[in-house]
Amino acid sequence: MSLKKRSVFCYLVWLILCALTGCSPEKEEVRTSAGQKHIAGKASYGEEEQVLSGFQMIAEHEAKPYAIVGKEKPSPEQGSRKKKAYLTFDDGPSRQTKHILRILRDKGVKATFFVTGKSSPELQAYYKLIVNEGHSLGNHTYSHNYGYIYSSVAAYHKDTDKLNDLLARTAGVRPDIFRFPGGSDNHLSRKAGGRHIMAKIAREMTNIGYQYFDWNVSSTDAAAVTLPKQDILESVQSNSRGKNQIIVLMHDDDHKTTTVEALPDAIDWLKKQGYQFETLSKSSFVFQFLHPPG
Numbered sequence: 643m644s645l646k647k648r649s650v651f652c653y654l655v656w657l658i659l660c661a662l663t664g665c666s667p668e669k670e671e672v673r674t675s676a677g678q679k680h681i682a683g684k685a686s687y688g689e690e691e692q693v694l695s696g697f698q699m700i701a702e703h704e705a706k707p708y709a710i711v712g713k714e715k716p717s718p719e720q721g722s723r724k725k726k727a728y729l730t731f732d733d734g735p736s737r738q739t740k741h742i743l744r745i746l747r748d749k750g751v752k753a754t755f756f757v758t759g760k761s762s763p764e765l766q767a768y769y770k771l772i773v774n775e776g777h778s779l780g781n782h783t784y785s786h787n788y789g790y791i792y793s794s795v796a797a798y799h800k801d802t803d804k805l806n807d808l809l810a811r812t813a814g815v816r817p818d819i820f821r822f823p824g825g826s827d828n829h830l831s832r833k834a835g836g837r838h839i840m841a842k843i844a845r846e847m848t849n850i851g852y853q854y855f856d857w858n859v860s861s862t863d864a865a866a867v868t869l870p871k872q873d874i875l876e877s878v879q880s881n882s883r884g885k886n887q888i889i890v891l892m893h894d895d896d897h898k899t900t901t902v903e904a905l906p907d908a909i910d911w912l913k914k915q916g917y918q919f920e921t922l923s924k925s926s927f928v929f930q931f932l933h934p935p936g
């Protein structure tokens with residue numbers, strides 16, 4: 643009996659020891675590895691701006707199903723049967739800009755860059771380079787911060803002006819074309835400025851002389867931080883079938899290495915389909931998700 647009691651006591655002590663020595667280091671390990679992961683994640687992005695940019699890319703994709711039917715405004719060129727491709731790169735300049743520019747130069751293709759505000763002189767230098775190489779510059783807001791730009795018409799206008807002031811200083815141009823971060827029918831804007839904020843901003847910006855552009859072909863390169871090259875190529879191919887005039891959405895972003903990799907093949911494929919490449923302007927083909935504001 644006493645032996646049995648002692649065994650039970652020893653078993654209980656063993657259990658307690660197990661719990662103390664076995665579980666507590668495991669917990670510690672979990673805590674440490676989570677901590678390390680957090681630190682590693684932070685270190686790999688480097689700066690907060692890039693983390694934000696990556697988040698917004700994904701948010702843009704989530705906010706935008708690809709099968710939305712847009713409103714094509716009549717334009718002088720729309721009657722022509724010529725196939726025209728307008729490649730557009732959003733969110734740059736970035737570490738990828740030089741690669742994109744080199745490929746476009748090699749392929750003899752002009753494109754449109756919807757840029758955001760950058761503070762580093764190295765990145766700011768690309769604004770002028772883009773213009774000098776014959777591409778079109780468009781405004782994509784200075785901050786690309788949904789919470790701010792979509793909080794009011796005045797905020798959107800102010801942020802657009804802030805970028806245009808920077809572009810005037812650094813590249814000598816004030817774009818009269820722009821693309822809304824997330825596109826003109828993004829739903830994230832509602833949280834910041836209410837249900838009709840996009841229509842209100844579109845009306846105001848159009849009234850003061852701007853033209854905005856959405857897209858009718860998504861490369862889907864915002865579907866992941868870095869989407870496989872082949873997926874990007876196949877999206878361009880499948881989304882452009884049956885369309886004579888295409889505005890192709892792509893991103894110029896540090897993480898979009900596969901967009902750069904897919905670009906030469908995408909251009910070659912589009913050329914084979916008979917597309918000519920042009921830049922967007924107020925007189926070019928227009929594609930907008932929202933109906934003309936009125």
Ligand SMILES: [Zn+2]
Binds near residue numbers: 702732782822823824
């Ligand atoms: Zn964007």
